[in-house]
Amino acid sequence: MSSSANTPANPAAKTTGLHIGEIRPGVAKVDPIVTIDGVSRHFGGLTAVDVEHLEIPRGAITALIGPNGAGKTTLFNLLTGFDKPDTGTWSFAGHALAGIPAFKVAQMGQVRTFQLTKALSLLTVLENMKLGAKDQRGEKLLYSLFPFLWKAKEAEIEAKAMELLKRFKLDTKKDDFAASLSGGQRKLLEMARALMTDPVLVMLDEPMAGVNPALTQSLLEHVLGLKKEGMTVLFVEHDMHMVRHIADWVIVMAEGKVVAEGPADQVMKNPAVIDAYLGSHQDDDLGTITGRITLPKKGKK
């Protein structure tokens, strides 16, 4: 486990001492939850993902960044069983995951959200939440015919769902169809729904995209809260503000490869990263081009 404590007084306190030895792409972690070896995925001639070795630290918040098309979403798909790699092995909490179907990966506690939000539009917000809960007998065909077998569990799930909805300020919408929510609210709902499964590792694909700036602060707190509750978080994000603020560890991908990793402030200064993002525009600060702060553009785009 990480050496430094999570000081409750400062929610943004970083977990440090996650790695062993010199920081470089593929560096070993003190306590990895996910270990990836030689995973590659090609689409025709294009190499979308080609990761030699990568470890995700347990109990910390890890950000996965990189320019568009770097292969972040594809890597998420591979790790969660939604896509199959051409080569490679990877494990989650000590279990080898190659060939394990997506739903089993989720049952093991590795739960993801999608870059393009997948709210279940014609289910109500509350139904969306209840769907997330694990070990429901009523979801078995034969049990489902006998309501008395699952009514108690149903009440329990509902209470839990309401608590989470309250946290995400969606409780007033519980009986609305998910279709009626705004884009940002759907992102929140998707995240809350994922939490209903009591995950060990939460993987968020661009959780901030489309979320109303007024909500971003509370979203950050939710993510920090997950760490406090002992979960591991891996998220993809273009918002450098969020990355700087909450990520304990940052992994940078470009063209399918891991080009750099390390604590946020160090990674941002890494020339390989700046190069990956900017090409020749090396004078710009990373925060300005990928973050939300828009500065007047210098010269041609």
Next chain:
Amino acid sequence: MDWSAIFSNTAQGLFSPATMAFALAALGLAMHFGFAGLLNFGIAGFMAIGAYGYAISILTFGFEWWQGILVSLVASVIFSLILGIPTLRLRGDYLAIVTIAAAEILRLLFLTNAFVDVTGSADGLSGYHNSFRAANPFPVGDYGFGPWTYNNNEMWVLVLGLLTLVICVSILLLLINSPWGRVIKGIREDEDAVRALGKNVFAYKMQALIIGGIFGSLGGIVYALPSSVNPGVYVTSLTFFVWTALLLGGAATIFGPVLGAVIFWVLQAFLSNVLPQLVSSGLLPFISSIQASTIRFILVGVGLMLLVIYRPQGILGDKKELTFVK
């Protein structure tokens, strides 16, 4: 115009084995499409399995009528498995094409001369009623009133059909309002999202396919109970008619399919009686009575289009609960 004959024939459409058979098949489609989002265009195949399974087990294997029903249901489960194991991973419209093709294959197999001893080929099957009628609890005589007067054998078919329908509706009600139904509806909306929550989407789709398939086969059996099995019935158009009934009532509802089947048959009975009479009484000039009876099929097609365009949720559906999300 003989209005009393028209009225009484139309009234019979309200309550007939064909109507119940359609209601059951449409209920199966509601499970498949309305709730689970599976585009099954092979419901005629399921109905054929029900009808042929029942008749063949009695005629060829000498089973009792209730054993025949069981055999049909087992056969329908096997058909669902054969159809589902490979295809449930496919995209929606691919599933539509595979199911329509599978139902056609089945029909051609029932029709071919190669198995004439068992299937009766183009002549179909008949004369399998002894065991069923022997079990008839109604003493010989007439029952009911007005246009709804039936002899004891007809009564037995109707009561059994109605009972089957009531049981199927109840099962669907229980299933859809349970956590199982929630998962199924979730899959209809976005199966990847449900998979990401740790549900075995494939298994759920398979269960939905099997249950809907059983309903469809029961429809086929109820349809075959009173008379005979005719291969000309289980064509692709039958599938489209059941779809029309389903969409008319409301695809994502439980009583919609039943209502849709009733309206479909009442209208068909009405038109098939009224159109030829309009011709013979000179009210529809320039067309023959054969042409007049073609009109009602043109109307089914036009009705289906208008329905899908202007009221896709059907009569009982809620506009917000429209099932055509994707």
Next chain:
Amino acid sequence: MILSRSRTGAKYWTQIGLLTTILTLMFGGLFATSASADSVGEDLPYRVQGNVKNEGTALEGVRIVVSGGGYTAETVTDADGKWLIGVPEKAGYSVSLDQSTLPEGIAVIEEGGAEQSVEIGPSGAVTKNFFIGEGERIVVSLFDQIIARIIYGLNFGLMLGLAAVGLSLVFGTTGLSNFAHAEMVTFGAVTAFFLGGVLSLPIWIAIPVAVLISGAMGWGLDSGLWRPLRRRGLGLVQLMIVSIGLSLAVRYIFQFFVGGGTNQLPGFDAPKIKLFGATSLSIIDITSMVLSLVVIFAFAWWLLNTQTGKATRAISDNPDLAAASGIDVDKVIRIVWIVAAGLAGLSGVLWAYFRPGIKWDMGAQILLLIFAAVTLGGLGTAFGALLGALVVGMLVEVSSLVIPSDLKYVGALVVLIVILLVRPQGILGRKERIG
């Protein structure tokens, strides 16, 4: 048109009778009904019959196949050597005797061999007795049979291909799985029949005009129905079901006008010319294949070289990108509908000669084969659809060497299913992006 055993009389039995009538009226739905038994189709209105004897001895168990007008049935002779096959139309049929079911050393010794044409006479029946005697059976080698089948398959496949590329173009550009494509096929044939048969225009004028009218119909369908529906934002499943409704409605409109029977285009009975081996084709068959090839090459050139053709492929590739790069998507789709309907219309004319005969549901009979072709090639890729059509056409014809002729479409449907399973993107298609 069809004998549904009427179950009239008893109350709700009329109801059952009604459905039976409705559905038998549709006569076999997507495929022509084919039937057989010792004497098959006895309820059908016309009959072909005969007696197979060798010098007075009845031959039992000889297989006879009657086909024509999209109808095929077969039977075997009874102990008296007699056979009878009911047929649905008063038209020409081909009767063939399977010589491999004759006893050793005996063969059909008649001019023209074991396959003969007959015409139903005024009595509603025709008798065909083959001259049989000792003699060298004109054995057709398996190789020759396969070659012949491949060539028929090619003809059939090219005709399917004309329809399939259109369906595929529409699918590629609009995402619509158009079930009413079958009716666009029928429309071409019916129009050609109206022009050539009813108005007695020379057939070489009637056919091009029919194709033009078909194209106009495509334009009308797009601007009157599909474009407004796209504007309304109907989903793809909704559109697909609309096309099913349209298909039913239009099919019965055809039935309303041409009735339930079969009509023939001029020249349908052109004699078959023996080419080589077991292959014999009529001048119509040869013209049909040449015409299909010419049209397909012209189409390919259009798709590859013209502005609109390129735009079409761009839209199939990525509609949003195409729209963003300034392509007038609506205009291209309109042209696609015109081209697709024109090709379907031509395909319908050729199908009318191939079956032979024009019938209200003739398009629906091959709709699934067209779908099979399109799927096989990879949904939405025009050249794939063409390749798929050739494979399906040949498969149907060649497979009938080994499976009963009334199951010959089953092979193609099974292949359709298998392809979707192992390679959902088709032969030439690409995988789509997940997640």
